[in-house]
Amino acid sequence: MAEERRQKQCSVVLPTESMKAMAESVGVGQLQEDSCVALSEEVSYRIKEIAQDALKFMHHGKRRKLTTSDVDNALKLKNVEPLYGFQSQEFIPFRFASGGGRELHFYEEKEVDLSDIINTPLPRVPLDVSLKAHWLSIEGMQPAIPENPPPATKEQQKSESTEPLKVVKPGQEEEGTIQNKTQGTTATDGKGKEKGMIRLKPRSTHELSVEQQLYYKEITEACVGSCEAKRAVCLFYGDSEGVRVNVVQNNLALLIYLMRMVKALMDNPTLYLEKYLHELIPAVVTCIVSKQLCLRPDVDNHWALRDFAARLMAQSCKTFSTTTNNIQSRITKTFTKSWLDDKTQWTTRYGCIAGLAELGPDVIKTLILPRLSVEGARIKAVMEGPVVSNIDKIGADHVQSLLLKHCASVIAKIRPQPDNVEQYRSDYGYLGPMLCSHVMKARTQAALQAQQVNRTTLTITQPRPTLSVSQSGLSGSSGPRTPSIIKVPSSLTLMSPRPGTPSQPSPPATKYIVMATSAGAASTQQVITLSSSQTASPVTSTVPSASSTLQPLVKLESGSGTGLTGSRPLQKYIVVSLPSSASSSLENKSSVLPTSISSTQLEAGMKLDRSESPGASTQSPH
């Protein structure tokens, strides 16, 4: 240490040759050796002095890099005229030359032709300073958003940045996060996007190594190629490269493959897609709502693609929506907006409804059901009116069947038993009678099979085991269903910089599912502890709640239990909090909410929603 330091501090002096060279450059030919020595010592000392002062300016400028302006300021401090002409922000292009036994570093100043300057077009005006806010931390947790650095440890980053596959650029070490080789490129990819987002000059294009390019090619070829076996393999590996859906080509098959690829990505438990959602989601949404997805919309079954993509969307909402990114509410908003637009085409309309319907019964109840009559009238106009075009008709037909399919099960649950066709007509308009028959069918079906949401899958079976114990435990109160998506729009205000309420574990990898409804003005809360290793009978106790903060209400532990849960390797806790009056209706709930809606409540509500919709069950996240 001392040794090292001493070396650093041993006074370094400019060589006398420099003095000679400089003297010559100003026309002093013969400089005595002694004078050179004296000069170089003096000059070295002064330079050091100025450098030390310049460092002060650097520190106060909150920079790590010493700039020419710092030196100028230091000179001004000493009442010396600053050096003009060195304005480079990044570096000063010193050039090296040698010859005649001399080595020289010099600053090349080219002669510039004024007319050239005048004639060249003006450079673009640099972007102005702007201010952007994001959450660095929410109640102690750092959200995984593009604005924040990836949550990788320093060591990891270091080992990865030294990995030979990756081209490391100076200053990039801190940012590169890479889970594995395949993600290496996605990380840089994400970074490129980040840069684009803040609109900096696209200074660096990210180079992919040859291997990575080959890999990319293989993967994409396999995904969109013709060999099914190969495709299966690469879907299994899952890779987000190439998720750039090119809808313009209208290649339906290709789009389906790509959607399957997204699906594969989402099902891959080793990937953390949070940071790349901003690339994935637009692609998926496009596949749901695009006006045209195939060359022959009247013949091709693009509806299936929309269905599939909608399910995909619902799945990603479930997995990734948090209070910070608000995916679900944003998606819901998007869908609702384009659905409500009169000019929307039937294809898009279908996509919107499918997208909404997949988000779960609550969404259907609050957003779709009220519009059934309006939609019915529109369908009627197409079906029974003068035939405008075959495509419209097909579209309307599909929308109709879609609505019937999704709404029937929901209506079956919320409407009292006697199904009267006339009443249905008055309630739901044109679609009423058809709904009525569907509902009745649904009821009989429900009677047969306890609770199964009918769904058509494209090709892939849902690899999610369902756990019906939670349903049976909860359906008695039907509580968890009540918090509905209607709260979501109001959640947008949560983004305003206001402190939220208590923390809760919500990061991606947790195995907790926290369900909650508004605690609202509830003065007491129920705590139901329910252990599945026994029976499904809930142990209910009532505790007074000190404040309006949420208390865990239902705690369900499935131990190494029997029957229903035996197949699941992991122990799970489901924490559900309910309002004191579990049966309180949605209306009076939402009247309680607006003033004191908190992020926790909301998030919980949304999570609940998620965990409910596919078969009303908790699932083991892969």
Place this chain on the structure above:
Amino acid sequence: MAAVQGGLVDASEEKDIKTEPSSDGCGNNDTNDARPLSTSPGSNAPGGNAKTSSGSTEEQQTLLAVLQFLKKNNLTESVEILRREAGLPEDSLDLKGSDSSGASSGGSAGGVDGVGVDASALLSRVTVSSSAGVQAPMKTSGEDQPDVNVVLSAYSQQGDPALYETYYSGLKRFIETVLDCHRAELSQVFYPLFVHMYLELVYNNHENEAKSFFEKFSGDQECYYEEDLRVLSSLTKKEHMRGNETLLDFRTSKFVLRISRDSYQLLKRHLQERQNNQIWNIIQEHLYIDIFDGMPRSKSQIDAMSGSLAGEAKRDANKSKVYYGLLKEPEIELPLDDEDEEAENEEGKPKKKKPKKDSMGSKSKKQDPNAPSQTRIPLPELKDSDKLDKIMYMKEATKRIRLGPETLPSICFYSFLNAYQGLTAVDLTDDSSLIAGGFADSTVRVWCVTPKKLRKVKSAADLNLIDKESDDVLERIMDEKTASESKILYGHSGPVYGISFSPDRNYLLSSSEDGTVRLWSLQTFTCLVGYKGHNYPVWDTQFSPHGYYFVSGGHDRVARLWATDHYQPLRMFAGHLADITCTRFHPNSNYVATGSSDRTIRLWDVLTGNCVRIFTGHKGPIHALAFSPNGKFLASGATDGRVLLWDIGHGLMIGELKGHTDTIYALRFSRDGEILASGSMDNTVRLWDSMKAFDDLETDDFTAATGHIHLQDNSQELLLGTYMSKSTPVIHLHFTRRNLLLAAGAYNP
């Protein structure tokens, strides 16, 4: 110079014998100037510890000398003024003069005999011996840079340059062999000794010896002196010493060491036995040894406190009473009970205040005994708008989240994009509605972070047209056409390094490299005043929490206190030995803290202008300061990446928070003081459990009396969270009134 001191000291010695290390040794030495090596350490006062303090007596003597000089030159008016200023009695001049002459002629052995005996003669000796100009006796005044020659003249005494290394290594050997308990303490001597010996060699043109001396021993010095050593290493010629500020710092101020009595005796005995004059002289002349009784300190205790440019603070420097308590809040009646609902409904509508009750004694909250009296410094009266703001504040405060280790604040990060490394300062208003940035391109920009846009007041002509009686006159005077999210303020001619909003959000202060502090109106978005006083870059400025006053500090090492309506400073706080890098007001506005490149923090009393606290312990220039909301504690952050916590009342260091890896530019306590947030160049925001740090504090009487704090190394326990930003150094932190943490910095791709 030494001759001056010596002579004067001799003169006064008979009257008061101090019980501190003496400087009379040097006086004697000077009489022996001709001899290469004085053999007089034996002539030290028999008790061994007779010394004049550099304090009052000497000062008075110098004053007298100045008076004599003025009188001699027939500057009677000046004599009169100076005498009145110094509070000397009318006849003191003559009296003292004869007194001292009598003393010196009668008493001193070899000191001044043969030389004229009255004070003016003394004076002439000063000029002769210092080989300097006539202005030599100006030394005592704080701000006037002492003439270099005078300062350096102390080095004129010749020793054999070849022996310096022997002396030094001899002492080194001695200290290495003493008992462990003394070694750490005595090791403190190395650095100042090294510096002074090196400078002596350089001053006497022994360039090569100096170089080899430096190379041989610089590696032994504590690593925290590295920066100073680098400055020293470049200094190899006598000519360079002229005008070198660091050097002047070494010379003008005595390096303060705290050594236990036992250790000191040990050192002294050794030096006397070895007749090691050279070193003894340096210790006498350039070191101030603060001797305490009791156990010698351990290495870690010493390391915690050392590191500043001029050693530790003298113990008595931190003895004066500091009123760190908060001022009583003005009484504003506020319907606290039902305000919650109302606030929601009537936000924006000014609330009717109940008439102010005359409740001077009725308030249950007693005046804090540690608080200064309400009128200690005159504070501006509260305007109606201020009262409204206070009400808003209280309302917000009721919704504040109580933070703690369990409930950490959310952090909202404001990134400045496309700033191209040009963002130099940021400030937020207390209500977090406005954010301002100072930039290297001399501009100041103000953004509104609420949906409300920034508007200018209409021009005078347009203002004439509006109805002044209308209710919404405040609304009408604003020019809708100028509404925008941000405004740019042009006026500075250099990078803007400091920025501060006034508490009422009507003004903005900015300090710049161009040496000015500017006051901007946030109503018209124009510059109102340019405060000139600092001739060098002004690194920082801050408004007082009560408005009206502000403080600024910069490269000229003087912090200035201003009032917005005076173009000249009200107070000048001089004492730092290097640039003042940051300035902060105490929450009660009665004190100002300044951090400096000399690695000390000083606390100044606004009322008297005195320095009431000196905190040493940082190993690098200090770039961030924060007072705790209750006014009791101070946190400081420096380039060494450490945060230190200080107890203002006791003048003690009470904590060290390690974790950052680069300069700390921002520090802020949460509104209730539970959490300390720190932001750094290393792109992180860290949260610390300040409550725990303060509670763990062992405040037994002994520590309080001696100031020898034993720091626990519990940074990791206190660290509650680390949040990385993406290549964005954190240069400002702010807690909203509801305890949401806002951070700001420029994104550096």
